[in-house]
Amino acid sequence: MTSRMIEQVARALCGERGRGEYNHSDYVERNWQNHVRFANAAIEAMREPTPEMLTKAVYMDDYIHVGDEEGKNIILRAWQAMIDTALCEDGAK
Numbered sequence: 001m002t003s004r005m006i007e008q009v010a011r012a013l014c015g016e017r018g019r020g021e022y023n024h025s026d027y028v029e030r031n032w033q034n035h036v037r038f039a040n041a042a043i044e045a046m047r048e049p050t051p052e053m054l055t056k057a058v059y060m061d062d063y064i065h066v067g068d069e070e071g072k073n074i075i076l077r078a079w080q081a082m083i084d085t086a087l088c089e090d091g092a093k
Helices: 004-017 024-045 051-058 068-087
Strands: none
Touching: 004 024, 004 068, 024 068, 051 068
């Protein structure tokens, strides 16, 4: 079973590929499943955030300010948990 996030990304990829099709929504409905493998790969590639992403999250609007390393570790675990959930319907990986 495909997770909702993988389906959402697969539909977006398919929609980009199908631009210019006469009946775009029908094209996406018929072909989005052909893009699941690519959607899965794209989401997996995002599992490791960049150092800049972690730093920005630690100091976002002064809401999270746990200290550099502790804050980054908390955010990293949360980010990876969200990506793992997107990759697996039940969140188990």
